Amino acid sequence: MENDRVCKENGEYDDLELYAGESLPLEDLLWEKVSLLQSQNQDIAFFLADLGEIYSKLEDWRRLLPRVEPFFAVKCNSQPVVTRFLADAGVGFDCASKMEIEQILNLGVHPSRIVYANPFKQSSYLTYAARHNVDLMAFDDIHELIKINEYFPCARLILRMATRGEVKVLHKFNNKFGCPLKQCGMLLTQALDMKMNVVGVSFHIGGQPEQVDCFSTAIEDAHQVFKIGLALGFQMHILDIGGGFPGRDMGNISFAKTDSIPGTGSTSCEHIIRQYFPPSDGVRVIAEPGRYFVTTSFTLAVKVIAKKVVNEADISANKNDSLYNGGNMIDDDSLLHMYIINQGIYGIFANVVIDKAPISLQLLQEKENSQVSRPRRSKIFGPTCAGCDCLMSECRLPEVQVGQWFYFRNMGAYSFSLASGFNGIELPLVFPVCSKQNCPPKKQPLKSTQPINAGIDLQLCKHF
Numbered sequence: 228m229e230n231d232r233v234c235k236e237n238g239e240y241d242d243l244e245l246y247a248g249e250s251l252p253l254e255d256l257l258w259e260k261v262s263l264l265q266s267q268n269q270d271i272a273f274f275l276a277d278l279g280e281i282y283s284k285l286e287d288w289r290r291l292l293p294r295v296e297p298f299f300a301v302k303c304n305s306q307p308v309v310t311r312f313l314a315d316a317g318v319g320f321d322c323a324s325k326m327e328i329e330q331i332l333n334l335g336v337h338p339s340r341i342v343y344a345n346p347f348k349q350s351s352y353l354t355y356a357a358r359h360n361v362d363l364m365a366f367d368d369i370h371e372l373i374k375i376n377e378y379f380p381c382a383r384l385i386l387r388m389a390t391r392g393e394v395k396v397l398h399k400f401n402n403k404f405g406c407p408l409k410q411c412g413m414l415l416t417q418a419l420d421m422k423m424n425v426v427g428v429s430f431h432i433g434g435q436p437e438q439v440d441c442f443s444t445a446i447e448d449a450h451q452v453f454k455i456g457l458a459l460g461f462q463m464h465i466l467d468i469g470g471g472f473p474g475r476d477m478g479n480i481s482f483a484k485t486d487s488i489p490g491t492g493s494t495s496c497e498h499i500i501r502q503y504f505p506p507s508d509g510v511r512v513i514a515e516p517g518r519y520f521v522t523t524s525f526t527l528a529v530k531v532i533a534k535k536v537v538n539e540a541d542i543s544a545n546k547n548d549s550l551y552n553g554g555n556m557i558d559d560d561s562l563l564h565m566y567i568i569n570q571g572i573y574g575i576f577a578n579v580v581i582d583k584a585p586i587s588l589q590l591l592q593e594k595e596n597s598q599v600s601r602p603r604r605s606k607i608f609g610p611t612c613a614g615c616d617c618l619m620s621e622c623r624l625p626e627v628q629v630g631q632w633f634y635f636r637n638m639g640a641y642s643f644s645l646a647s648g649f650n651g652i653e654l655p656l657v658f659p660v661c662s663k664q665n666c667p668p669k670k671q672p673l674k675s676t677q678p679i680n681a682g683i684d685l686q687l688c689k690h691f
């Protein structure tokens with residue numbers, strides 16, 4: 228594609244389109260892109276990636292959780308435009324693999340701004356991390372300690388503890404991650420015997436919590452584990468409160484309300500941290516938000532590439548039914564309108580199945596032709612040759628024509644990262660835009676001015 232605004236490989240956003248506030252409605256911008264593609268005889272699905280929205284999330288974060296340094300979970304959306312933007316804004320990164328680490332280091336991010344938060348690391352990845360000084364990493368079992376001791380003995384270790392089961396979350400992590408609370412003391416003793424360098428505690432409450440008071444117990448528990456570590460002589464100084472911060476407001480759940488104390492208007496997540504880890508203790512607090520930063524920033528546009536109208540009753544025709552009824556199709560409610568769009572559950576909508584992301588479809592209406600026909604029984608399918616590639620199995624939509632476009636908001640989290648190229652369907656393009664003023668922010672120095680190990684002598688490793 229000869230389009231210099233398309234930001235696919237290199238993550239540049241110098242040619243970012245700015246639109247201030249609400250002055251240019253989203254639909255106008257979508258139309259502009261549709262026409263641009265049409266002028267090039269293209270009809271690929273595309274995203275508007277609103278960096279202004281990401282920036283306002285960062286501002287909210289810094290206002291409500293000023294003490295907590297965010298390390299963006301790269302797995303949530305590793306699009307170069309996102310990682311580059313967050314790197315420039317001074318955010319750190321949570322990486323889970325060699326490739327994620329490599330992508331972030333290639334942006335010029337200092338290794339001290341990366342936490343290797345996956346507690347299961349293959350040895351070759353550990354060697355890679357060691358070679359590139361990415362030394363802050365999670366563990367939750369003796370077997371990981373043995374491996375780290377062999378491949379990166381000087382790593383600074385964060386003990387990932389399991390959280391309690393009470394907190395209601397959509398995606399539980401306790402089945403796979405975290406040292407059970409009762410075993411943390413034993414694991415720390417083993418680390419001590421091996422002369423490993425444990426510097427902190429982490430947890431992840433799970434994905435998409437369904438209650439606002441989801442962090443308090445975990446922070447309290449982390450404090451207990453901290454105390455054990457300190458008593459054993461470890462220089463514990465990092466608390467990592469993980470991810471799970473909501474990406475959008477849903478019902479009672481919103482970032483601003485997480486652990487809120489009614490009436491104070493402040494998040495008590497910060498308050499609880501202060502209670503157990505007073506700033507005077509010098510504990511550094513970090514977090515690994517993923518969906519928080521990107522969910523609302525990506526709007527997806529897809530094209531209706533094909534259509535089929537069937538009488539559903541006829542699908543299950545009997546052997547003896549006459550095959551010819553005079554050529555008439557009765558236009559009643561038994562007719563099912565099937566629309567095939569150019570992304571499906573094997574593509575960018577994989578997050579609907581795996582992450583259980585709610586979707587809401589909107590028709591990109593032509594302004595001059597805003598007549599809406601009566602709603603019909605409709606089904607929306609993806610473009611692949613799989614029968615189960617069905618995005619919406621039962622909905623009512625006004626009749627739509629081949630060539631029209633739908634759009635879906637809030638598609639930034641776990642969409643690209645879970646999508647496959649099944650059947651050779653291209654993944655969407657990304658057009659970076661900016662809906663807020665002062666965006667992008669002035670570039671900050673990429674090198675960390677405040678290394679994560681501030682004040683701690685790495686030589687202590689093995690000898691503390």
Ligand SMILES: *Cc1c(COP(=O)(O)O)cnc(C)c1O
Binds near residue numbers: 321519
């Ligand atoms: C996935 C993940 C995150 C991000 O989770 P969100 O729900 O997107 O905030 C953070 N930390 C770890 C270790 C993860 O695995």
